[in-house]
Amino acid sequence: MENRPVYGINSVDHALRLATILQQEGPLRVSEAAERLGVARSTAHRLLTMLVYRDFAARDAQRRYVAGPVLHTPAVPEPVxxxxxxxxxxxxxxxxxxxxxxxxxxxxxxxxxxxxxxxxxxxxxxxxxxxxxxxxxxxxxxxxxxxxxxxxxxxxxxxxxxxxxxxxxxxxxxxxxxxxxxxxxxxxxxxxxxxxxxxxxxxxxxxxxxxxxxxxxxxxxxxxxxxxxxxxxxxxxxxxxxxxxxxxxxxx
Amino acid sequence: MENRPVYGINSVDHALRLATILQQEGPLRVSEAAERLGVARSTAHRLLTMLVYRDFAARDAQRRYVAGPVLHTPAVPEPVxxxxxxxxxxxxxxxxxxxxxxxxxxxxxxxxxxxxxxxxxxxxxxxxxxxxxxxxxxxxxxxxxxxxxxxxxxxxxxxxxxxxxxxxxxxxxxxxxxxxxxxxxxxxxxxxxxxxxxxxxxxxxxxxxxxxxxxxxxxxxxxxxxxxxxxxxxxxxxxxxxxxxxxxxxxx
DNA sequence: ACTTGGTGTTCTTCCAGGAAGAATCCTCCT
DNA sequence: AGGAGGATTCTTCCTGGAAGAACACCAAGT
Incomplete structure (x- = not known):
């Protein structure tokens, strides 16, 4: 895996890591997300609502967060x-x-x-x-x-x-x-x-x-x-x- | 589409929008990304390097940015x-x-x-x-x-x-x-x-x-x-x- | 019905980080 | 060799991201 960029963006890093956790492991609650990322529950909540907003996450029947449409659907087979x-x-x-x-x-x-x-x-x-x-x-x-x-x-x-x-x-x-x-x-x-x-x-x-x-x-x-x-x-x-x-x- | 969250995170929003543009449209240069998002080229560059770092983007043979492995691969068929x-x-x-x-x-x-x-x-x-x-x-x-x-x-x-x-x-x-x-x-x-x-x-x-x-x-x-x-x-x-x-x- | 504990959500505050702009570097073409 | 265009790096500033507090909600136990 590559090294972390010199001018990395923390908030973006949290969001992308969260998206991959959802894609890889399945349903997650707000407090679990906070624990996994090492951030406050309010921060985790804000990140999750952004992922939902942009279709990287969704809520399941038990209102836990799961991978959303963007992560379920691969990229188009060729550039469009x-x-x-x-x-x-x-x-x-x-x-x-x-x-x-x-x-x-x-x-x-x-x-x-x-x-x-x-x-x-x-x-x-x-x-x-x-x-x-x-x-x-x-x-x-x-x-x-x-x-x-x-x-x-x-x-x-x-x-x-x-x-x-x-x-x-x-x-x-x-x-x-x-x-x-x-x-x-x-x-x-x-x-x-x-x-x-x-x-x-x-x-x-x-x-x-x-x-x-x-x-x-x-x-x-x-x-x-x-x-x-x-x-x-x-x-x-x-x-x-x-x-x-x-x-x-x-x-x- | 849902409304933007009340406590949205701008930097996360830029990154996720950029990821979906890559997934949907194909190769993009730094300056094109900056234009599409309405941000400075240095900002676009930082966002793209974060996406590459977390496997949401990659570079193609002409060094343009394309959707990365996370976006090419759907979520696992069942939670693991x-x-x-x-x-x-x-x-x-x-x-x-x-x-x-x-x-x-x-x-x-x-x-x-x-x-x-x-x-x-x-x-x-x-x-x-x-x-x-x-x-x-x-x-x-x-x-x-x-x-x-x-x-x-x-x-x-x-x-x-x-x-x-x-x-x-x-x-x-x-x-x-x-x-x-x-x-x-x-x-x-x-x-x-x-x-x-x-x-x-x-x-x-x-x-x-x-x-x-x-x-x-x-x-x-x-x-x-x-x-x-x-x-x-x-x-x-x-x-x-x-x-x-x-x-x-x-x-x- | 009440209490407790855990979790989710909203709001406020503060300072550190995200954004832009400048400077520099790199690549390609003439 | 030089120029143009684009990419990357660095610095500075101010605003936005993060935490914590407060509140809301829900389930379980008594």
């Missing part, structure tokens, strides 16, 4: 700065044409991380989800990205046994349907009153599985508009894919 | 406090009987996290590795834990394409041999002059794949002692496994 840069203009166009919020997300293990969002202008709208991490099978763009994987790869991402709330056999059947119809639908799976329709984006990279979606209040969802929305999102996905390949060509 | 508590006395016994350092590790995706270590008393010895995270296929206890998985599960953990330094077909053949002979050997794969011999620990939990190992300077490795070491580590693994099941029985 270029993907964002290429995709954002297309998401702007998509949001303008459909008057609904659009999102882009990257599959990370069995979760999906939202890496770009464009909000629509309507007063009632789905907000920016950038930075959020959700179970992949619940989000439409997550389901769309999962559908690009072989069934065994999906099974392995969820592990064995899979989480209690996941029926893997049913999910795989659903993903088959997503592949056939070319889009995935999330009817209020992630949040009451929110509906999203998503499809996969071909990045040309086996490591980077990406989906995009239109999200809207369920009140604005119309069965007879699904065709139109599907055409819009798949055209956007194709445009992003084309520009990514163009960039790869120029860089190559 | 009990596993540690149960295992440590057995690791003490093993180290005493063999006069070599012993380790316990948990598989996390394609890596293995060292969660308990007992150092031997010899002047030349392998040090404590607790908290370290290594590619699973390089560590003997990682290979032993991988060998408890089905081949497709191994493939999926490494992803497609696998990292350039991993020959998955060869690794799967090696894991077959590990299963047959009951132990894995690491001949200086993780560090020059270090040899380790490991085996799996049956935790009774499909989610928690665990291995243990004896590690020694290569100078003390003896082919004719492998049988003795193998018996020692598998007896220790069986004892840990028995005590875990006993605890599960008492808790149930």
């Amino acid at each position: 700065a270029e993907l964002r840069q290429v995709a954002l203009p297309h998401l702007h166009d998509l949001t303008e044409r459909t008057a609904e919020t659009s999102h882009l997300g990257v599959l990370v293990a069995d979760r999906v991380r939202f890496v770009a969002s464009v909000e629509c202008d309507q007063v009632l709208r789905v907000g920016d989800r950038e930075g959020r991490v959700l179970p992949a099978h619940l989000a439409s763009l997550g389901r769309a990205a999962l559908a690009t994987l072989e069934p065994d790869a999906v099974r392995a991402r969820y592990g064995e046994p899979a989480p209690a709330d996941v029926d893997l056999d049913q999910l795989l059947r659903d993903l088959g349907r997503v592949r056939r119809q070319g889009y995935a639908l999330n009817q209020q799976l992630t949040e009451t009153g929110l509906t999203a329709i998503g499809c996969a984006v071909d990045t040309g990279s086996g490591a980077l599985r990406v989906g995009l979606s239109l999200a809207m209040p369920t009140a604005r969802y119309r069965r007879d508009r699904v065709g139109e929305w599907t055409r819009s999102i798949t055209a956007t996905a194709a445009a992003i894919s084309r520009d990514l390949h163009l960039n790869a060509g120029l860089a190559g | 406090a009990e596993l540690r508590q149960v295992a440590l006395p057995h690791l003490h016994d093993l180290t005493e009987r063999t006069a070599e350092t012993s380790h316990l590790g948990v598989l996390v995706a394609d890596r293995v996290r060292f969660v308990a270590s007992v150092e031997c008393d010899q002047v030349l010895r392998v040090g404590d590795r607790e908290g370290r995270v290594l590619p699973a296929h390089l560590a003997s206890l990682g290979r032993a834990a991988l060998a408890t998985l089905e081949p497709d599960a191994v493939r999926a953990r490494y992803g497609e394409p696998a990292p350039a330094d991993v020959d998955l077909d060869q690794l799967l053949r090696d894991l077959g041999r590990v299963r047959r002979q009951g132990y894995a050997l690491n001949q200086q794969l993780t560090e020059t002059g270090l040899t380790a011999i490991g085996c799996a620990v049956d935790t009774g939990s499909g989610a928690l794949r665990v291995g243990l190992s004896l590690a020694m300077p290569t100078a003390r490795y003896r082919r004719d002692r492998v049988g003795e070491w193998t018996r020692s580590i598998t007896a220790t693994a069986a004892a840990i496994s028995r005590d875990l099941h006993l605890n599960a029985g008492l808790a149930g």
Whole structure:
């Protein structure tokens, strides 16, 4: 292990050590954290609330502190700065044409991380989800990205046994349907009153599985508009894919 | 997202935001980090060196900062406090009987996290590795834990394409041999002059794949002692496994 | 119902540490 | 060799991080 930096920052050190203890050992109470770090209980409490605030910690059912979403989810498989840069203009166009919020997300293990969002202008709208991490099978763009994987790869991402709330056999059947119809639908799976329709984006990279979606209040969802929305999102996905390949060509 | 805590800690907030930017977006230079956070370059530099020190960041080949091991590796699948508590006395016994350092590790995706270590008393010895995270296929206890998985599960953990330094077909053949002979050997794969011999620990939990190992300077490795070491580590693994099941029985 | 002990949370105070800016060092390109 | 840009180190100052006190909450025991 490296030596401690000459101009180290104590408060940062406490926070990062605490985060690793949570990641490695599991639930911790405030007083235990204070003991482990050698700080006062009030200090430990402040550190823990900062970790919760920035998603490095969460509270379990017994209100103890556990590793949070940031520590549960590995980094994206490849840097997404270029993907964002290429995709954002297309998401702007998509949001303008459909008057609904659009999102882009990257599959990370069995979760999906939202890496770009464009909000629509309507007063009632789905907000920016950038930075959020959700179970992949619940989000439409997550389901769309999962559908690009072989069934065994999906099974392995969820592990064995899979989480209690996941029926893997049913999910795989659903993903088959997503592949056939070319889009995935999330009817209020992630949040009451929110509906999203998503499809996969071909990045040309086996490591980077990406989906995009239109999200809207369920009140604005119309069965007879699904065709139109599907055409819009798949055209956007194709445009992003084309520009990514163009960039790869120029860089190559 | 939650509101900022009333008694928030600014320096901690900067550090955690920086860590999430690295995890989400990829390589960043010091001056870019300063810009993103709205702090001076010297401040950004101090924050980044703290993140590197505690394994939340690393430097890439162009010396830019990227997400580090802590952010690449999800939390262990289950809290390991009990596993540690149960295992440590057995690791003490093993180290005493063999006069070599012993380790316990948990598989996390394609890596293995060292969660308990007992150092031997010899002047030349392998040090404590607790908290370290290594590619699973390089560590003997990682290979032993991988060998408890089905081949497709191994493939999926490494992803497609696998990292350039991993020959998955060869690794799967090696894991077959590990299963047959009951132990894995690491001949200086993780560090020059270090040899380790490991085996799996049956935790009774499909989610928690665990291995243990004896590690020694290569100078003390003896082919004719492998049988003795193998018996020692598998007896220790069986004892840990028995005590875990006993605890599960008492808790149930 | 009351008491006790332990833990979590909030608030205040003080001084040491975090932040910026300057200076220096390093690397890459011309 | 020189210049530009970025990284790193050092110093100074003032403000924010840390502790301690006080309070709140909860569970267990009587």
